[in-house]
Amino acid sequence: MRTRPAPLPIVSGKGVYLYTEDGRRILDGISSWWVNVHGHSHPLLNRALAKQAERLEHVMFAGCTHPPAVDLAERLVALLPDGLTRVFYSDDGSTAVEVALKMASQYWRNIGQSRRRRFIALHHAYHGDTVGAMSVSEESIFSVGFTSLTFPVLRADAPYCYRCPLGLDRASCGIDCLASLEGLLREHGDEVAGVIVEPMLQGAGGMLVWPHEFLAGARRLCDEYGVLLIADEVLTGFGRTGRMFACEHASVTPDVICLSKGLTAGYLPLAATVVSERVYEAFLSEDSARTFFHGHSFTANPLACAVALASLDIFRDESVLERVRRLERQFREGLGTLRDLPIVGDVRVIGGVGVIELVSDQTSKHAGGYLDQRGPGLAAAFLERGLLLRPLGNVLYVMPPYVITDEEAAWMMEQIHDVLAQLQPA
Numbered sequence: 231m232r233t234r235p236a237p238l239p240i241v242s243g244k245g246v247y248l249y250t251e252d253g254r255r256i257l258d259g260i261s262s263w264w265v266n267v268h269g270h271s272h273p274l275l276n277r278a279l280a281k282q283a284e285r286l287e288h289v290m291f292a293g294c295t296h297p298p299a300v301d302l303a304e305r306l307v308a309l310l311p312d313g314l315t316r317v318f319y320s321d322d323g324s325t326a327v328e329v330a331l332k333m334a335s336q337y338w339r340n341i342g343q344s345r346r347r348r349f350i351a352l353h354h355a356y357h358g359d360t361v362g363a364m365s366v367s368e369e370s371i372f373s374v375g376f377t378s379l380t381f382p383v384l385r386a387d388a389p390y391c392y393r394c395p396l397g398l399d400r401a402s403c404g405i406d407c408l409a410s411l412e413g414l415l416r417e418h419g420d421e422v423a424g425v426i427v428e429p430m431l432q433g434a435g436g437m438l439v440w441p442h443e444f445l446a447g448a449r450r451l452c453d454e455y456g457v458l459l460i461a462d463e464v465l466t467g468f469g470r471t472g473r474m475f476a477c478e479h480a481s482v483t484p485d486v487i488c489l490s491k492g493l494t495a496g497y498l499p500l501a502a503t504v505v506s507e508r509v510y511e512a513f514l515s516e517d518s519a520r521t522f523f524h525g526h527s528f529t530a531n532p533l534a535c536a537v538a539l540a541s542l543d544i545f546r547d548e549s550v551l552e553r554v555r556r557l558e559r560q561f562r563e564g565l566g567t568l569r570d571l572p573i574v575g576d577v578r579v580i581g582g583v584g585v586i587e588l589v590s591d592q593t594s595k596h597a598g599g600y601l602d603q604r605g606p607g608l609a610a611a612f613l614e615r616g617l618l619l620r621p622l623g624n625v626l627y628v629m630p631p632y633v634i635t636d637e638e639a640a641w642m643m644e645q646i647h648d649v650l651a652q653l654q655p656a
């Protein structure tokens with residue numbers, strides 16, 4: 231409370247804008263923590279929510295079911311990469327990950343291979359703030375105070391091309407960083423339950439954009455060593471990377487996928503962990519000990535499911551993904567020129583996400599990480615101009631709702647150019 235400015239009192243939202251109590255209009259440049267896709271207070275989503283509230287606001291999802299949950303499960307299965315067929319609902323991104331980890335662990339126990347209970351996760355990973363999700367996340371300022379609670383995981387290199395763990399150059403490398411994952415699988419493969427990744431875009435760990443070959447390679451290695459591949463698409467799902475799901479960039483079907491954030495277009499907390507028949511079959515039994523015992527009070531909340539269905543209608547009826555891809559082109563052009571500034575180390579773009587990694591020196595690539603002091607100063611400078619951004623330390627990024635117009639996106643980039651041009655090397 232002593233290190234941060236007072237929170238912004240937001241009283242309403244419309245499209246890409248948020249409005250404060252004192253009448254300021256602020257462009258939501260990070261989609262309210264990456265959840266909003268179609269803009270704030272969207273009339274179709276509002277209507278779906280109100281209509282569902284008139285019919286059924288909630289019922290427990292143990293021993294009961296309801297049409298919005300069933301319809302949503304069917305729609306998700308039809309949209310997801312082929313082979314993901316069984317949907318388990320929970321509440322948010324972290325619980326989607328907890329469910330994935332518990333399911334993967336029990337899967338092996340149910341099929342008589344209890345020895346497989348370890349997880350491999352990547353450097354720079356972020357999977358959420360609950361204990362299991364924290365364990366598979368890379369240790370960071372978010373989790374360092376809780377190491378007495380977390381469980382150990384095996385950690386493999388991520389394809390952070392700007393700071394290649396092997397010192398190679400992407401233009402000429404053969405995705406050699408996969409060797410680290412392969413090495414862990416070779417050494418520990420028969421103890422490993424699953425490999426968990428954030429496909430194509432590692433978010434809170436620094437907005438790292440992957441070459442799609444890394445994802446394809448991870449799938450191939452999981453197949454080779456018989457390990458489950460868990461795709462955490464909590465951030466990337468629902469169009470953020472220019473495809474409905476990031477796994478599509480490498481034509482990969484994971485064994486387990488975690489969805490949340492954009493699932494309800496950012497309206498209400500809801501998550502889904504979707505698995506293949508292979509995983510589902512391991513739980514389908516006359517023996518109740520094989521049951522997946524996990525449930526939350528608000529599992530499959532009908533209001534959230536109804537909004538999620540209306541959001542999928544918008545994806546179907548309007549050319550939303552086209553819009554995201556246009557945004558990608560706009561970011562590539564508009565942010566690419568920032569590379570000329572001495573404080574800019576790297577510019578990365580994927581779908582509707584534009585990332586600028588700041589350094590104090592382009593040659594040494596030195597930077598202060600998440601606690602880099604420039605972050606809060608930059609956030610304040612943008613806010614003064616009516617733009618809500620929340621840099622991850624030295625990593626500045628934009629991730630607006632997809633309904634942003636070309637003019638609004640151009641304005642946003644103009645603010646970034648202006649503010650960064652005045653910034654001195656740290």
Ligand SMILES: Cc1ncc(COP(=O)(O)O)c(C=O)c1O
Pocket residue numbers: 322323324325327356357358359428433434462463464465466490491
């Ligand atoms: C990839 C990923 N997984 C999981 C989570 C956790 O989601 P939640 O904050 O909804 O618990 C996040 C949140 O940012 C995320 O980016």
